[in-house]
Amino acid sequence: MINRILPTFSQICLATICMFACNEIPVNTSAVAADTMPSPNTTLWYSKPADLWIEALPVGNGRLGAMVFGGTDKERLQLNDITVWSGGPNPGADRPDGHTHLADIRKLIRDGRFDEAEKQCNQNMTCKANYDVSKYQTLGDLSFAFRLPAGGVTQYRRRLDIAQAVADVEFKAGDITFRREILCTAPEKALVQRMTADKPGSISFEMNLTRDDKAHTEFVAPDTVVMTGTTAGDKLRYAAYARVVTKGGTVRGENGKLTVEGADEATLWLTASTSYVMDYSKGYQGADPTEAAAQLKTASAKAYDEVRSTHIRDFQRYFQRVALDLGSGTGDAAHQPTDQRLRSFRDNPKADPALAALFFQYGRYLLISCSRPDSPVPANLQGLWADGFNTPWNGDYTININFQMNYWPAEPTGLSEMHQPMLRHIQSLVEPGKKTATAYFGPDTPGWVTAAKSNVWGWTSPGAKLPWGVWFGSNGWLCQHLWEHYAFTRDKEYLRNVYPTMKGACEFWLAELVEGTDGKLITSPSSSPENFFWTDSGMRSSVCEGAEMEKAIVWDLFDNTALTCGVLGIDADFRRKLEAARDRIRPPQVGKAGQLMEWGGDWDMNSRDMKHRHVSHLYGLHPGRQITALGTPALAAACRTTLQQRTDDGTGWSKAWKINFWARLRDGDHALKILTEQLRPTTQLKVVMSDGGTYPNLFDAHPPFQIDGNFGAISGIAEMLLQSHELYRDPSALTEDRYIIDLLPALPGAWPTGSVSGLRARGGVQADIAWKDGKLASATLTSPSGAICKVRMGNKTVDLKIPKGSSVRLDGSLNLTRL
Numbered sequence: 001m002i003n004r005i006l007p008t009f010s011q012i013c014l015a016t017i018c019m020f021a022c023n024e025i026p027v028n029t030s031a032v033a034a035d036t037m038p039s040p041n042t043t044l045w046y047s048k049p050a051d052l053w054i055e056a057l058p059v060g061n062g063r064l065g066a067m068v069f070g071g072t073d074k075e076r077l078q079l080n081d082i083t084v085w086s087g088g089p090n091p092g093a094d095r096p097d098g099h100t101h102l103a104d105i106r107k108l109i110r111d112g113r114f115d116e117a118e119k120q121c122n123q124n125m126t127c128k129a130n131y132d133v134s135k136y137q138t139l140g141d142l143s144f145a146f147r148l149p150a151g152g153v154t155q156y157r158r159r160l161d162i163a164q165a166v167a168d169v170e171f172k173a174g175d176i177t178f179r180r181e182i183l184c185t186a187p188e189k190a191l192v193q194r195m196t197a198d199k200p201g202s203i204s205f206e207m208n209l210t211r212d213d214k215a216h217t218e219f220v221a222p223d224t225v226v227m228t229g230t231t232a233g234d235k236l237r238y239a240a241y242a243r244v245v246t247k248g249g250t251v252r253g254e255n256g257k258l259t260v261e262g263a264d265e266a267t268l269w270l271t272a273s274t275s276y277v278m279d280y281s282k283g284y285q286g287a288d289p290t291e292a293a294a295q296l297k298t299a300s301a302k303a304y305d306e307v308r309s310t311h312i313r314d315f316q317r318y319f320q321r322v323a324l325d326l327g328s329g330t331g332d333a334a335h336q337p338t339d340q341r342l343r344s345f346r347d348n349p350k351a352d353p354a355l356a357a358l359f360f361q362y363g364r365y366l367l368i369s370c371s372r373p374d375s376p377v378p379a380n381l382q383g384l385w386a387d388g389f390n391t392p393w394n395g396d397y398t399i400n401i402n403f404q405m406n407y408w409p410a411e412p413t414g415l416s417e418m419h420q421p422m423l424r425h426i427q428s429l430v431e432p433g434k435k436t437a438t439a440y441f442g443p444d445t446p447g448w449v450t451a452a453k454s455n456v457w458g459w460t461s462p463g464a465k466l467p468w469g470v471w472f473g474s475n476g477w478l479c480q481h482l483w484e485h486y487a488f489t490r491d492k493e494y495l496r497n498v499y500p501t502m503k504g505a506c507e508f509w510l511a512e513l514v515e516g517t518d519g520k521l522i523t524s525p526s527s528s529p530e531n532f533f534w535t536d537s538g539m540r541s542s543v544c545e546g547a548e549m550e551k552a553i554v555w556d557l558f559d560n561t562a563l564t565c566g567v568l569g570i571d572a573d574f575r576r577k578l579e580a581a582r583d584r585i586r587p588p589q590v591g592k593a594g595q596l597m598e599w600g601g602d603w604d605m606n607s608r609d610m611k612h613r614h615v616s617h618l619y620g621l622h623p624g625r626q627i628t629a630l631g632t633p634a635l636a637a638a639c640r641t642t643l644q645q646r647t648d649d650g651t652g653w654s655k656a657w658k659i660n661f662w663a664r665l666r667d668g669d670h671a672l673k674i675l676t677e678q679l680r681p682t683t684q685l686k687v688v689m690s691d692g693g694t695y696p697n698l699f700d701a702h703p704p705f706q707i708d709g710n711f712g713a714i715s716g717i718a719e720m721l722l723q724s725h726e727l728y729r730d731p732s733a734l735t736e737d738r739y740i741i742d743l744l745p746a747l748p749g750a751w752p753t754g755s756v757s758g759l760r761a762r763g764g765v766q767a768d769i770a771w772k773d774g775k776l777a778s779a780t781l782t783s784p785s786g787a788i789c790k791v792r793m794g795n796k797t798v799d800l801k802i803p804k805g806s807s808v809r810l811d812g813s814l815n816l817t818r819l
C-alpha cells in the first residue's frame with residue numbers, strides 16, 4: 001500500500017511558518033485544515049503562485065492539457081491540445097536518388113575514408129525538406145483577472161493531488177477564503193475549473209481566451225466564447241470553446257472578454273478539437289473541428305461534483321494499480337512545500353526517500369495524463385505540455401532515444417493501455433517508411449525504414465546531416481515496443497495484427513545488412529546517434545560500418561520477430577531465416593580499454609567528448625536483452641567500464657538511461673546515486689547538453705524541460721525493484737517466450753525497507769514485493785493469463801507455474817507459501 005504518512009499538525013504549522021517566512025507573506029499559523037493535509041507520496045504543493053512555467057502544475061486527459069499557475073488576483077491556464085502542430089506532411093522530403101550513392105559510400109567506408117563518406121552522406125543521404133517548419137505548439141491561454149477584497153492575501157497554498165488528478169489553489173483575501181479546483185477529465189473530454197468562495201456573491205472576474213497567432217475569437221452565447229484558427233502552414237484547423245456557468249451573479253461576453261460579477265460560484269468548461277487525423281492516406285487531414293461544440297454542451301450541462309467523481313474514478317482505474325513505499329525517512333523534509341523539499345533532498349537525500357516514490361508516481365500521473373488509449377497521437381518530447389510556438393526540438397518524436405524512453409514505464413508500471421498511441425504511431429510510419437526505404441536504399445528494397453526523427457505528419461526521412469540525421473536504426477527500436485506490449489500482456493490477437501509491421505522492418509534489414517571483413521553481418525553506412533569518433537590517425541567522422549547500436553537493434557528485432565513467428569505458429573521459414581541472420585550479426589566487441597566498442601573500430605578512447613550524453617552502444621544491456629549481467633558477464637563488465645569512462649553526467653534523459661543501465665548491472669547504489677543527481681533542483685531554462693536536473697514542478701530538465709527524463713527515471717526505479725528481460729528456452733516449449741522474474745535485482749542500501757505492489761513482468765505476471773532490512777520479505781505473483789516462469793532472488797532461482805487468474809506467494813527464501 002502507498003504509505004500515506006500524514007504530517008502532524010505541528011509539522012504543517014512549522015512548514016507553513018517557514019514557507020511564509022521565506023516568502024515574506026503575512027503569516028497565519030492556523031493555515032491548513034487537518035483534512036486537507038498533503039500526502040507526501042502523492043502531492044505536489046507550494047506556498048506561492050508559479051512565476052515560471054516550470055513552476056506551474058500540469059493537468060491533462062491524454063489530449064487536452066493545461067499548466068496551472070495558481071495566481072491570486074491574476075491566473076493563467078496555459079492550454080495544449082496534443083494535435084496542435086504547425087507545418088504539415090512533407091511527401092517530397094526523401095531524396096529519390098539517394099540510393100544511387102549508397103554503393104560509393106559503402107566503398108569509401110570500407111576503404112577507411114570515413115571523412116569523405118561523411119561528406120557524401122551529408123550531401124546525398126539527408127532529407128531535402130526543412131524538417132523544422134513543423135512544430136508542436138500551444139493551443140493558447142485562458143487568463144483571469146479576479147476582483148479580490150482589499151486586505152492582502154494570506155494562507156496561500158496551491159497543490160496537485162496526483163492520486164486524484166486534481167489541482168487546487170486556495171487563499172484568503174480580506175476575510176474571504178477563495179478556492180479554485182482544476183481537473184482535465186477524459187470521460188468528458190474537458191478542462192474544468194471550479195471557483196468558489198466561503199461568502200456568497202464574492203466571485204467576480206474577467207476572462208480571456210487567446211492565442212497569439214491570428215486566432216479569431218467570438219461569443220456564441222453570453223457565457224460561451226469560441227476561438228478558431230489555423231496553425232502556420234494552414235494544414236491544421238482548431239476550435240476551442242470556453243463556457244462559464246455560474247450560481248448567482250451575472251455573466252456577459254463583450255469586447256472579447258467574458259465578465260462574471262457577484263457570483264456565489266462559477267465553473268469554467270473548456271473543450272477543444274482539431275482537424276488532425278493520424279492517417280497518411282488522407283494527408284493527415286480530417287473533418288472540420290466541430291466535436292468541441294458538442295463536447296462543451298454535454299459536459300457543461302452536468303453537475304460539477306458528478307463530473308469530478310467520474311473523473312477521479314476513471315483516473316484511479318489506472319493510477320491505483322501500482323503503489324510504492326520506500327520508507328518515510330526522518331524529520332520534516334517530506335512535509336515541506338515541494339520546491340523546498342527538492343532543495344532539502346539535495347542537501348540530505350537520506351532524510352526523504354519518499355521523494356523518489358513521489359517522483360515515481362508523478363511519472364505515472366504524467367503518462368496517464370498525456371497518453372490515453374484513445375489519444376490521437378502519442379506523447380511528444382514534452383508529453384502534452386508546451387508553451388509558445390517554438391517548442392525545443394519542435395516538440396517532436398526524436399526516435400534515436402527520446403520517444404522510446406517516454407514509453408519505457410508503460411508496461412512495467414501497470415499502464416499498458418497508455419502505450420497504445422505510440423503503437424499506432426509506429427504502424428502509421430510503415431507507408432511513408434516504405435518510400436524512404438526505396439529512396440535511399442534502392443527501388444527494390446523491401447520493407448520500411450525510419451531515421452532519427454518523426455512527427456505527427458508521418459516524417460520518416462533522414463535529418464539534415466550527421467552526426468544525427470543519417471541513422472537508420474529506429475525502425476527496429478520502434479518494433480521493440482510492438483513486441484514488448486505482447487511480452488507483458490500475452491495478447492496474441494494484438495501480436496498477429498502488428499506482426500506485418502515487424503516483418504517489414506526485418507525484410508528491410510535482411511536486405512540491407514552487409515558482410516563485414518570478418519564475414520559477419522553489419523550495417524553500413526552506420527552511425528551512433530549524435531556522436532563522432534576519431535580514428536587512431538586523428539580522422540574525425542561519424543559514419544563507419546558496424547557501429548554497435550544498429551547491430552544490437554537489428555539483433556533484437558530479428559530475435560523478437562522470430563519469437564513472434566513461434567508464438568503465433570506462423571512463417572516457419574521466415575523464422576529460420578531470421579534466426580540464421582541473427583546469429584551471423586557481429587556480436588558486441590570489447591575494446592582495448594575493456595570498454596564495449598561503440599564503433600566499427602576500437603576508437604572509443606580517442607574520443608574528445610568522453611562524456612557524450614548518448615551511450616547508444618549499450619542498447620543490448622538496456623532496453624535490449626542481448627547483454628545480461630548474469631548471462632553474458634564479460635560483456636556486462638565491458639558495459640560497466642564504458643559507463644565509468646562516460647561518467648554519470650548527462651542531460652536529464654541521459655541520466656535516466658544510466659539509471660536503467662546500472663539497474664541492469666544489478667548495482668542499485670549506483671542507480672540511486674544517479675537518480676539522486678537527477679533530482680537535483682534547477683531552474684535552468686537554456687539548452688544545455690549536460691547537467692540534467694529537476695524543475696520545481698518536478699518536470700525533468702534536459703535542460704530545458706523534456707519529459708523523457710521523467711519517464712526514463714521511473715522506468716529505472718521499476719528496474720531496480722523488478723526485472724524480467726532475461727529469456728530462458730524451455731526444451732519442451734521452444735516456441736514460447738519464457739522469462740526469469742528477478743526480484744529486487746538492484747535494491748539500493750538506502751531503501752532498506754519498503755514495498756511495491758502491482759509492478760508488471762514479462763510473461764503476463766504482476767508482482768507485489770515487500771522487503772525488510774535489505775532482504776526480500778515476501779512476494780505475491782499473480783497472472784491473469786497464467787504463466788510458467790523462473791523466479792530469481794539473489795543467487796537462488798526456482799521454477800514456478802502460476803495457473804491462469806491465480807496468485808502464488810513466496811517467502812523471503814522463495815519457498816511457496818499458501819495464500
Ligand code: FUC
Pocket residue numbers: 381393398402468530613651653702706
Ligand atoms: C537528441 C538529444 C538531445 C535532445 C534531442 C531532443 O537530439 O541528443 O539531447 O534530447 O534529442
